[in-house]
């Protein structure tokens with residue numbers, strides 16, 4: 001059974017939740033597809049709403065493409081976090097994007113250093129997201145951010161289970177659907193086997 005708490009715990013801690021939000025601007029397929037970023041203008045509004053971009057900053061087609069490239073390269077890493085194979089190595093794409101998104105270490109008065117973008121505009125937003133990913137990889141939270149194992153979903157969720165065994169964005173949704181279809185497959189295989197057994201014993205019973 002899925003509790004309200006379990007569903008709520010699928011959100012990553014801040015600021016990693018920002019990266020999760022970017023990933024979840026698209027997931028699912030066909031009628032269940034969720035698509036938030038379909039144009040540079042939609043991306044601009046999304047970045048401004050999350051304080052990743054000052055209002056009034058233009059977003060070009062190239063900016064739009066780069067952010068979607070970052071999103072899909074990160075999704076490949078999230079698949080690997082959920083014991084799935086990566087469709088293509090995202091490392092080259094990530095390094096190419098990161099090379100245009102410089103970061104500087106800034107020491108804070110509380111003693112915890114942060115990575116700050118060294119560039120303005122959408123590249124600055126990209127840099128901030130890359131910095132959040134880097135920090136999450138070093139503090140161990142990254143390994144818990146996963147792409148749903150349902151290939152037709154791939155929604156990003158934060159796995160809070162003790163042994164990091166979570167596989168689905170939601171047990172009530174993808175988890176139960178996949179379990180039900182696995183059960184139907186087993187049932188079908190079982191009754192197929194039973195039919196064969198019956199056919200064989202009928203054959204054997206027939207006089208030769």
Ligand SMILES: [Zn+2]
Pocket residue numbers: 148149150153154155168169170173174
């Ligand atoms: Zn899912």
